[in-house]
Amino acid sequence: MTEQRLIIEMAQGVDLHGRDDTKAARRAVEQALQGVSLPIFGTLGLHRDEMRVVVHIGVPRPDAVDVAVIAGLLPYGSVEVSVERGGMDVPVDDEVHVMAVAALEVFLSKR
Numbered sequence: 001m002t003e004q005r006l007i008i009e010m011a012q013g014v015d016l017h018g019r020d021d022t023k024a025a026r027r028a029v030e031q032a033l034q035g036v037s038l039p040i041f042g043t044l045g046l047h048r049d050e051m052r053v054v055v056h057i058g059v060p061r062p063d064a065v066d067v068a069v070i071a072g073l074l075p076y077g078s079v080e081v082s083v084e085r086g087g088m089d090v091p092v093d094d095e096v097h098v099m100a101v102a103a104l105e106v107f108l109s110k111r
Contacts, residue, residue, distance in 0.1 A: 003052065003107040009036050015098045021064040024087065025057045028102035029073050038106065046108070048076035055079065056103040058086020077106070 011034075013027025041048050053074050059065055062083040071079045090097040 001109045004110050006038070006040065006051070006106045006108055007036060008103060008105045009033075010101070010103045011035065013100045013102065017095060017097075019089075019096050019098055021059040021061045021087075021098055021100065022066045022069055024098040024100035025059055025065050025070055025083070025102065026073060028057065028100040029055060029070055029104065032102050032104045033073065036104070036106075049078075050108060051077035052107040053077045053079045054105040054107065055081045056105075057081065057083040058101045059083065060085065060087050060089045060098060 009032045011028050011031035013024045013029070013031055015023040015027070038048070040046070053076070055070060055074070057065060057070065062085055065083045067081045067083065070081045087101055088099045090099060
């Protein structure tokens with residue numbers, strides 16, 4: 001069955017002191033989620049678990065991201081998380097601030 005994308009939402013997150021790519025990614029996803037509201041599900045009598053949520057993360061060290069932590073942030077639907085090299089390390093004095101970017105896509109099967 002073909003799907004249609006309902007939304008795409010993007011955001012960034014930063015870990016200022018721990019050089020933690022998962023924390024920066026989590027903050028990016030949380031920021032993106034704050035900008036999303038999907039009243040269409042209730043309006044059309046659909047169940048939220050019918051959606052497929054695809055999360056794209058860009059961080060300096062993709063292998064350092066705990067994908068299960070990121071997937072656990074999404075309360076509904078089937079969740080797919082992909083992590084690739086991106087984001088940025090910002091050196092500040094003797095620390096490195098880690099910046100992550102996130103894009104969330106929500107898909108629903110066409111009826």
